Amino acid sequence: MLRYIFLRGCLAILVAFTVSLAAFLLLNVASDPAQAIAGEDATADVVETIRARYGLDRPLTVRYFDWLGGVLQGDFGESYYWHKPVAALVADRLDETLTLALSALAVTIVIAIPLGALAALNPNSWIDRFALGVAVSAQAVPNFWLGLIMIIVFAVMIPIFPVSGDSTWRHFVLPAFVLGSSSVPAVMRLTRTGLIEVMGADYIRTARSKGFRGWQLLRRHALRNAILPVISVLAVQLGQKFGGSVITESIFAINGLGRLALESILGADIPTVQMLIFVFAIVFVAMNLLADILNAAIDPRIRIG
Structure with a gap:
């Protein structure tokens, strides 16, 4: 098990390094950061002044390794x-996104897994068709459309929840x-398909013969x-909630x-965007690593293979 975790951890570190390099290149090569900071109407002298002020006139490799070295020491730049x-900036706003992501994942689990289980226990019935219709x-x-509809219905027409903000748990109900x-379809269909496949196994027939039902x-x-x-x-979806919360947080002013x-x-x-991309990638990679470890702990065949 420890060897499996070590190998997966090394792969996760390699992926995180690759993402950091890709993000740095996209933000610093695809466009001129100094021009973006100065604005389209800025003169060449102003752009050169900004480039010198922020060290953007240094070689790209030097800037990357300086940034990476700072990240490894906990210095994400200014x-x-x-x-x-x-x-x-990241620390001040991390709690809100973490709360929203975990709440959204809880919503997915509460809706998708029971629906998938009901559909699997009643294949080709109206319950199955209803679950697939929901998905x-x-x-x-x-x-963005669902968010606006939820605001109109449950914050304006029927004022149950706040329109915007993040000061209480009630502010997170609608955005969560x-x-x-958005994650319900994938989880529900996967639960349904997996259970239907498992329900035809020999050990399930044995369990039925012993009196187990439903x-x-x-x-x-x-x-x-x-x-x-x-x-x-679910682990992948939790990682996606961090990067995919941009629209939802903007609609509900979180x-x-x-x-x-x-x-x-x-x-x-540029420094903040670059760091946020890196943070989102790290969370995504960490969630995938956690999923691999949990699967290996539940099913010994995975770690043996």
């Missing part, structure tokens, strides 16, 4: 837009539902083997990392 350490609807509706609903059969025998791919998808990313892009704040 924001061009807010003139504050990037680490402080198709959730996949077809864009987050909006962000979590949810008892599902919980004690079928779900353990069918849940492995679902765990991987001061999280997604909204910080949007503000940094609009303000041409």
Whole structure:
């Protein structure tokens, strides 16, 4: 098990390094950071002054390894837009995004897994068709449209929840539902397919012969083997919630990392955008690593293979 974790950890570090390099190149080669900071109407002298002030006149490799060395030491650089350490900006808004991401994942689990299980226990029935209809609807509706509809219905017409903000748990109900609903189709279909496949196995027939039925059969025998791919998808979805929270946080005015990313892009704040991409990538890689470890712990065949 330790060898498996070590190999997966090394692969995760390699992926994180590759993402950091790709993000740095895209932000510093695809466009001129000094020109972006100065603005389109800035003169050449102003652009050169900005380039010298922020060290953008140094070779690209030197700038990358300086940035990477700073990241490894906990120094994420200074924001061009807010003139504050990037680490402080990320730390100030991390709680909001983490709360939103975990709440959205909880919404996905509460809706998708029971629906998938019901559909698997009643294949080709109206329950199955209803579950598939919910999945198709959730996949077809864009987050920004659903967010606006939720605000109109549950914050304006029926004022149950606040329109915007992040000061109480009630502020996260609507955005968590909006962000979590986008993951329902994949998790629901995967749960349904996995359970239908498992329910035809020999050991399930043996369990039925012993008197196990319905949810008892599902919980004690079928779900353990069918849940492995679902765990991987949930971990990936949690990683995606961090990077995919930009639209949801903007609609509901939540001061999280997604909204910080949007503000940094609009303000041409290269260090903050670069660091946020790196943070989102690290979270995504870490969630995949966690999923691999959990799957290996549940199914010994994975770590032996």
